[in-house]
Amino acid sequence: MTLRDRRSYRVAIVSDRYLNPPEGKLDAVPILLQAEWGAIQLPADDYPSAVANPLLEQVAEQVEEFCRRGYDAVVIGRRDGLDEALAAAGVPRLDRIDPASARALQAFLNRRPAPAARSSRRRTAGNKR
């Protein structure tokens, strides 16, 4: 594989309402794109628990892997059952925001420290040279 890997090592767990926003409501996608974050989508609020819970379990298992490898992970918005699913997967408490505005979300993301995984990956690459 010779292409440069462009990942940001930053992952936001995002409420569906900010990824598929109703007309005129806060849209997280352009902000995540500009700030270079990946997204893990939370189940839609109107899904019944029989549909949402298995999806939340999957979200939590993915987040656990990102956290374990030193990627930065935050929660944007909320979703019933998320905290329980994250706890069951052994995910530590994550920083979160329920953004009042696009500017608040931008500021929150821009304040994040450099992900541990990015610096350790660079060190590893440096050691090989």
Place this chain on the structure above:
Amino acid sequence: MPGVAFVAHCMLNQNSKTIGGARCAGIYSPLVEVLRGQGWRIEQMPCPELTFTGLNRFWAVREQYDTSAFRRHCRRIVSAVVGAIEQHVRDGRDVVLVGIEGSPTMGVCITSSDPKRAGRPDWPEGSDELVPGEGIFFEELRSEMKARGIPAPRVIGIEHQLPGHDKRAENRRLQAFFGE
């Protein structure tokens, strides 16, 4: 009227890719911008590789994932995804699936295959591994939808990891597919 596009996890999160495979920082905008421009709702499917072999996994071919344990893992994820698909189909929405061409798990028309690949990961760069076929997760997804009596949806594969990928040609293909 546009419907709901169930997209491969990495379309919203390139951090899930095998190391060396992320084409952008996070959200893959060439797909997401077309979907939103055409008024489609986006639903992200979980990545079966991420939760099975993890972020430090090797670049793999179909045969390495084609085990009963991995298929069981896929079926558990598929059951969750099809639950959501069923909701939208029941509400009369058009559902489409978006996979990743060349992927051993998420391929739609092209997957990767090499029956001899094994052992220490030291194979020649550019090994000929792309073959016509579906990835394992997609096979399980179709099988579960069929079992639940859900009509087979339209599918499309993103070609960003194929050699000679042409961004403009892909944009035309996506516009045509989602504009129908």
